[in-house]
Amino acid sequence: MLKLHTLKIIKQEPVAPGYQRLTLARGIAAQAGQFVQVRASETFDPFLRRPISVHDAAEDRLVLLYRTVGRGTALLAAKKAGETLDLLGPLGSSFPLTDRAQAVVVAGGIGAAPLYYLLRTLKRAGKQVSFFYGARTEAELLLREEYRALATNYSEATDDGSAGSRALVTDLAAPAIASLDATVYACGPSPMLKEVARLADYYGRSCFVSLEAQLACGVGACLGCVVPVRGQEKYRRVCVDGPVFAAGEVFFC
Amino acid sequence: MLKLHTLKIIKQEPVAPGYQRLTLARGIAAQAGQFVQVRASETFDPFLRRPISVHDAAEDRLVLLYRTVGRGTALLAAKKAGETLDLLGPLGSSFPLTDRAQAVVVAGGIGAAPLYYLLRTLKRAGKQVSFFYGARTEAELLLREEYRALATNYSEATDDGSAGSRALVTDLAAPAIASLDATVYACGPSPMLKEVARLADYYGRSCFVSLEAQLACGVGACLGCVVPVRGQEKYRRVCVDGPVFAAGEVFFC
Amino acid sequence: MTVKIAGLSLANPVMPASGCFGYGEEYAPFFDLSRLGAVVVKGTTAEPCAGNPPPRLAETTGGMLNAIGLQNPGAAAAREKIVALQQWSVPVIVNVSGHSAAQYRAVIEVLDDLSALAAYEINISCPNVKAGGMAFGTDPAVVAALVRELRCATKKPLIIKLSPNVTDVTAIARAAAEGGADALSLINTLLGMAIDIERRRPVLANLTGGLSGPAIKPVALRMVWQVTSAVEIPVIGMGGITNARDAIEFLMAGASAVAIGAANFTNPLVCPETVEGIRSYLAENGFASVREIVGLAKKEWQK
């Protein structure tokens, strides 16, 4: 299934200042948690592809949600409907479903991107989902109504209190992780993931986190994107062994 | 006057397969024969600016005519009306007017680009202009009606006889150079320029040719774009001493 | 399209560069590996090696830095992967790394009976491998002695991979040739670094890393030209190749074959596309074989 695709862009929408949602005209059989390696330019500056998670997917559609942070994402944001996008994928591991009927999903900032498809997947599987969405400010709670619609319970936290609680999203999620017999999923900044992993470990929940790293090949060949594995003198590759890992495997918690 | 400009693109028209005419929204006080250094990309691939002659100019307008041959010009051709273009100019020497009332102008291929503005300039100065336009094939006689309208006498030559005479444009121009008390101007491939220079020298006409070279800075600082000067152990810079040179200065004819 | 290097006959002159193609399996979903002239596998050491801590990568203009640190499963585990590559019936070249002559020999001892293994590429140019305080690949005498020793350890072809981080690459090349090398590979990566100005520290956990990609092509091409003028044995040229035009530059500079590294990451089809591009170029320009363009620019230059 792994392949090089040239997909037509059917929509390129700003969803907040500095954030874009890109809709492509064909599905690539991706699962929630997987990503694609996007070629932002036909030239060699930037030289490497850019990894972007699958935000949503269907037979006839692939959706990406991304933040414009540097040259690559700026070039991506400059592409217009009608143009094509060269991408590799689907790549990497996906969020596994478990036998638990409940799920706690924790999103931090743009880490929400892959969790949309996860929420859809969990809902389709009939799970009860508590979704905790944290961001710096209200504007960065991207597509909040769409996320809200997919969750059984929906809570928001912002650093500045402009929406939801003025709290760390992990503190907001802690009671749910403590009390629900749920599988825990998280994507966001590293300190957030560590705290979610710590909570899940403490309350005995299985927990899956999606990690980021600088990639080069994206297919497991270059060994550039590794993270250390708990308790072993070994590394695992974010691009093929991840990006979704069992929290206990990658965090010393 | 020499400056860095960010000009708005008001028109980007294909004028033949592989050839574009680009119209910019503001003049830069350029003279016929001068060029601009265009930045084809915001990235560093390609790294250098691209020199393009001033095809036409007015207070409120700068027009470029170019052939898509590589990465830089392809990126330029991909720019759309409404976007801006970063350019440096006007740069280099211009075609001088002389006291002769007649002019012979010889164009080879895309070498015609700067000669359009020259024809306009000569016409405005009341000169009688014989224009010889050579190309590989009819399709590459770009904007032929517009050129024809500016010349007193207009002749065409193509390599394949698809338009005008099946002849070298220099052979077509030879009788005019021989018989008219005219100043001779030429732009085109190097063998063509040498032949025009030889003819002009033989018949005692003053002759100005526009040369090409690989440029870097375009402003005379790097000394990269030099051509040897006749009879001297010296080089001259195409970007500031040229691109228009007296033929006798640069050709050993 | 066939070329002969170090006694090997390759169907075409294009192979992936070591460390950029794993043991082949990662790129097998993209194209039929038998379209390659050869497969060059990841640097293999005697014992398993965990490699350097992350971050190991940094992007640079027109290229990238890597400090993988020779992560590999070790020679014994590599056997299987090499055998698995046999299904593509493409010659397998094993890149051998070590911290001492004994370690290089140990790799050869473990692998030498594999008929799937067509040749060794001896990596004496990894920035982390030291010998007597100086990097291995930078002292002609050390290089000649190492090659001589390995020459006795195997009957398979020995390709010595040179470092570009030296004052005079031809001296090292001559030493390798005198030591008995069948061919040379060049260049390995240029030693570089990057600083993260937000974190105010070097990007790579290893401080320095190897620079590769189109950024280094001019340096690689110069060294291939110099070395193919200095020694008689064939050279596999690499460093920044991204398409057939680049590959043809290396062939015209004197390389008998080419390897493609970092460009695989940008375009996983770069190797087969380069094979096809060279094929078209030869046909369009009336050349009957790759051999006809090897060193062609040198011949023109000497005119």
Added chain:
Amino acid sequence: MTVKIAGLSLANPVMPASGCFGYGEEYAPFFDLSRLGAVVVKGTTAEPCAGNPPPRLAETTGGMLNAIGLQNPGAAAAREKIVALQQWSVPVIVNVSGHSAAQYRAVIEVLDDLSALAAYEINISCPNVKAGGMAFGTDPAVVAALVRELRCATKKPLIIKLSPNVTDVTAIARAAAEGGADALSLINTLLGMAIDIERRRPVLANLTGGLSGPAIKPVALRMVWQVTSAVEIPVIGMGGITNARDAIEFLMAGASAVAIGAANFTNPLVCPETVEGIRSYLAENGFASVREIVGLAKKEWQK
């Protein structure tokens, strides 16, 4: 923003690199040259020099090759141009080139009385300058002797410009420091080449040329880091700087000032923009002076 290098006090740490800014006059229409920390002029030789035949340039990915061959009007004619630069009241650093110690001395003799001339940058790294068969800048003993000799020829500060085309740049740096250099400039260009596959020959009439531009930044940064760890004298860092972020990388790696070369060609305002960018960075990050970020990445690294 002021920095002190080799006894000079510069208003800011940014200057154009030699050979990329002529004698300043070409860029004067673009911005007020007094906004620069210093102006470094084109490599000047004792006698006028016509330079290499064209083609002298080739574009490469993220950079360019040049083989200008030190075209310059000679020291006597350069005097005027140096004096003319005084109108900007910016320190003028004259890049001195030659084919022998005597030739370097000859340049100094002609120019030494100019009060407009703040310091010499001695270019011992031009790929075309040979001494005893080996390039000048690649032998520590030759470098130390040359610097010692020039040290006696002038009281003005001597900045020695090093070549990156060596196995161990710190050995050359130490030799220059021992010879009495006040500061070091690095890096000069990497030796490279390009081939035109249509014409089937090298692009440059000189065969090889010097590679510069962002492509070489990682190599330059690594050498600046190494050299500033090896010697006490200040270093002017250069090689691929295109904006303030790049410049800050060099400062954090240990450079006391920076020079910008090829990027002027892409953006004629790159020097003043870099000055402003550094200024903003310092202000936004609470640094009181450039000195506070010099070598900062090293301090973080050693923690």
